[in-house]
Amino acid sequence: MTVLELQGVSKSFGAIQALSDVSLKIEPGEVVGLMGDNGAGKSTLVKIVAGNFPPTKGTLSIADRQVSFHRPSDARAAGIEIVYQELALCDNLTAAANVFLGRELMRSFGPIRILDYKTMYERAGKLFAELKSETRPRDLVRRMSGGQRQAVAIARTRLSDARIVLMDEPTAAISIRQVEEVLSLIRRLRDHGIAVALVSHRMPDVFAVADRVVVLRRGEKVADKPTAKSSPEEITGLITGAITTA
Amino acid sequence: MAITLEETISRQVHATPLSWILSRHTFWVFMAAVAACIALTLATDTFATERNIFNVTRNFAFVGIIALGMTAVIITGGIDLSVGSVVVLSAMITGMTMAGGGSIWLAIPLALAGSLAVGLFNGLMIAYIGVPPFVVTLGTLSVARSLAMVLSDNKMVYQFGPDHELLLALGGGSTFGIPHPVFALAILGILTGLAFRWTRLGRHIFAVGGNEHAATLTGIPVKRVKILVYMFAALTAGITGILEVGWLGGVTTNLGQGMELNVIAAAVIGGANLAGGVGTAFGAIVGAALIEVIRNSLILLGISTFWQGTFVGSFIIIAVLFDRLRASRTNE
Numbered sequence: 001m002t003v004l005e006l007q008g009v010s011k012s013f014g015a016i017q018a019l020s021d022v023s024l025k026i027e028p029g030e031v032v033g034l035m036g037d038n039g040a041g042k043s044t045l046v047k048i049v050a051g052n053f054p055p056t057k058g059t060l061s062i063a064d065r066q067v068s069f070h071r072p073s074d075a076r077a078a079g080i081e082i083v084y085q086e087l088a089l090c091d092n093l094t095a096a097a098n099v100f101l102g103r104e105l106m107r108s109f110g111p112i113r114i115l116d117y118k119t120m121y122e123r124a125g126k127l128f129a130e131l132k133s134e135t136r137p138r139d140l141v142r143r144m145s146g147g148q149r150q151a152v153a154i155a156r157t158r159l160s161d162a163r164i165v166l167m168d169e170p171t172a173a174i175s176i177r178q179v180e181e182v183l184s185l186i187r188r189l190r191d192h193g194i195a196v197a198l199v200s201h202r203m204p205d206v207f208a209v210a211d212r213v214v215v216l217r218r219g220e221k222v223a224d225k226p227t228a229k230s231s232p233e234e235i236t237g238l239i240t241g242a243i244t245t246a
Numbered sequence: 247m248a249i250t251l252e253e254t255i256s257r258q259v260h261a262t263p264l265s266w267i268l269s270r271h272t273f274w275v276f277m278a279a280v281a282a283c284i285a286l287t288l289a290t291d292t293f294a295t296e297r298n299i300f301n302v303t304r305n306f307a308f309v310g311i312i313a314l315g316m317t318a319v320i321i322t323g324g325i326d327l328s329v330g331s332v333v334v335l336s337a338m339i340t341g342m343t344m345a346g347g348g349s350i351w352l353a354i355p356l357a358l359a360g361s362l363a364v365g366l367f368n369g370l371m372i373a374y375i376g377v378p379p380f381v382v383t384l385g386t387l388s389v390a391r392s393l394a395m396v397l398s399d400n401k402m403v404y405q406f407g408p409d410h411e412l413l414l415a416l417g418g419g420s421t422f423g424i425p426h427p428v429f430a431l432a433i434l435g436i437l438t439g440l441a442f443r444w445t446r447l448g449r450h451i452f453a454v455g456g457n458e459h460a461a462t463l464t465g466i467p468v469k470r471v472k473i474l475v476y477m478f479a480a481l482t483a484g485i486t487g488i489l490e491v492g493w494l495g496g497v498t499t500n501l502g503q504g505m506e507l508n509v510i511a512a513a514v515i516g517g518a519n520l521a522g523g524v525g526t527a528f529g530a531i532v533g534a535a536l537i538e539v540i541r542n543s544l545i546l547l548g549i550s551t552f553w554q555g556t557f558v559g560s561f562i563i564i565a566v567l568f569d570r571l572r573a574s575r576t577n578e
Contacts, residue, residue: 072463072465073465076465082463084463086459086460087460088457088459088460088463088464089457089460090452090453090456090457090460090461090523091456091457091523092452092455092456092523092524093449093452093453093456097449097453101449101453101460101461101464101466102453102461102464102465102466103464103465104446104449106446109444113445113446114444114445115443115444115445115446115448115449156464
């Protein structure tokens with residue numbers, strides 16, 4: 001079974017061709033590194049899969065069924081979770097509140113529905129434990145390290161029955177020490193059978209966790225091969241255009 | 247030593263209730279208000295009289311009620327300058343309806359509907375058109391007062407038809423020695439506090455102020471939240487308008503002029519952060535109390551009332567400076 005399949009996906013914005021004829025498959029429990037220089041089409045690809053806008057041409061399939069997304073909630077309902085580069089966290093709220101943001105658990109209190117703090121703290125605590133993160137549910141996100149913030153954003157994707165998690169530059173804005181923490185979070189997701197698409201600029205991170213690497217250049221897919229059969233030098237060449245085909 | 251999951255889950259940010267209380271902004275404002283009351287009791291023989299306390303609590307209730315609505319708006323990162331004008335619009339709708347022989351049961355819904363319409367307009371312009379809150383509400387500040395003038399032909403209204411006595415009792419009367427506006431403040435304060443903490447809408451209000459972009463990405467109905475907070479602010483102003491007519495026994499079109507400043511000061515002193523994301527209902531009430539006590543003290547100590555604006559204005563600036571100071575400390 002394929003978790004996510006893109007077939008001949010193209011996207012143009014007026015005269016600008018952001019993506020042309022990109023086909024791609026991701027299997028369950030697979031970590032795929034999606035690489036490319038600025039303007040190569042990575043974020044366009046992510047936004048199409050996230051349901052921010054539809055492709056101009058081509059089709060998307062989730063679990064072998066063709067889908068079309070009109071809004072981000074459609075993608076979420078289909079089992080696609082996104083961890084945005086800026087993480088989409090509210091600094092003024094607790095870790096648990098952020099995990100459940102927009103999907104708060106409620107309980108009945110007489111005739112009215114109130115927030116179920118107890119269950120949310122418990123479930124958030126379990127998710128952090130599952131991710132082997134030291135994040136505490138009641139701590140304010142404002143006081144957290146970059147790695148802990150990533151854990152909150154990733155724990156959010158574990159709430160639903162996600163099939164695939166798209167991560168946009170998760171290691172771009174954090175210290176080197178915390179990068180390892182994030183990479184192990186990615187491995188945990190993989191161990192749960194979740195496919196991860198890792199959009200990144202950082203070669204060492206992709207080679208550390210990804211099973212496969214896909215390179216985009218000027219909107220076209222120029223390489224798609226197992227990381228074991230490639231090298232950072234080759235990928236760098238493909239990204240810059242020094243090497244034209246893999 | 248291994249920490250169990252249960253310990254991590256129940257781990258509180260503050261070790262003891264005392265350290266939690268001492269870390270609260272509201273606690274210190276509350277202490278300041280108490281200290282001011284004690285100082286005034288000792289310094290004057292007019293402060294701790296029954297009559298003065300009665301007046302102070304009632305005056306602070308008017309500012310406090312609107313400060314609750316203002317706090318909700320400020321938490322989302324907005325501001326509402328139109329509240330003072332909504333007060334007069336609501337008061338004038340009440341006055342004109344009743345002066346024309348309408349019953350109080352018709353006047354109150356009409357006044358509240360008029361107030362909510364202003365809030366809805368503010369909210370729609372801010373949420374859907376993206377006009378900055380400062381600009382929209384500055385506009386409605388002018389419009390709402392002007393409508394009140396048109397409605398009354400800028401005359402004073404002091405005859406309220408068949409339900410005249412009922413209206414005066416509603417706003418100016420008291421039960422068990424406590425002025426009615428104070429009851430309104432207490433009820434609204436409890437409801438607002440509970441809504442902030444226990445409802446999904448409350449959570450979303452804080453999320454919108456904390457990170458609007460994140461709120462949008464996680465599927466929170468940001469536009470609806472914004473419209474609702476401006477309508478709530480207008481509703482609190484509308485309620486205050488009705489109560490103030492009853493208390494004053496008459497309406498003129500300068501009612502509530504400049505009130506937005508006192509209300510914003512109360513909310514900000516009570517811990518609402520103008521940058522959004524922070525604020526409490528109790529803080530708004532305590533902030534309003536502190537302002538009213540200070541205002542009262544100026545009068546009792548024989549200082550010219552012309553100084554009031556200086557005090558209130560300085561309070562807003564000082565409160566914001568404190569926020570800046572705290573923010574720069576946490577970032578280090």
